[in-house]
Amino acid sequence: MDQLSQVFAALADPTRRDMVARLTESDATLSELAAPYDVSVQAVSKHLKVLEGAGLVTRTRQAQCRPAHLEAEIFDLMTKWIERYQRQAEARYQRLDAVLDELNGRDQTTMEGNAS
Template identity: 75%
Template sequence: MAADPLSRVFSALADPTRRDMVARLAIGDATVNELARPYVVTVQAVSKHLKVLEDAGLVSRSREAQRRPVHLEADVLDLMTTWIERYRRTAEERYRRLDDVLRSMPDGVEPTPPSEPPSTGAPT
């Protein structure tokens, strides 16, 4: 299993079956059998998927007689959105800055040389 939480969440949601389950659980809690019903796979396979989701912190399971209701822990999704937004914003800022540079340039000057190593004094 992946060491860091972020990798666990990303790879948990990299499987379409598991994303389906999250979608289903967003509507309400469900038992393993209920979650397994729409799929051709065995209940054991679904149980494994749930373990992956649980290890990622996306899901919690309580105890209720023989049943094990599964509950979605939607907060963990924020981990991902935070990561994503951070780098999307950085990239967007870069575009904006490049745009400014291009606009303020006289004419034939070479624009920001691509492929500069980070050590050379990159865009700050």
């Protein structure tokens, strides 16, 4: 599976999305990440491993703890992918607007011709 697919798959889970949101504020240990959830530390550890596998999170060793750190650069990959499709959608809407403007202009001409 390519990295972009792994990132979107990892973020498909609401718990993992919440963990990522919390990691935007600061690095956190496993127990800190697990605190607000009504699940085991092992379950949170599995979520963290999915985020690590997708490249969203890295863990470092600081003394006895291993805080999780959000790798913000991975969001550049997602942003570029989203922006590409956003540009394509905007171009389609602009073409649609042009067609509608043309049709509206024809309608105005027809209505003016009928009013005479």
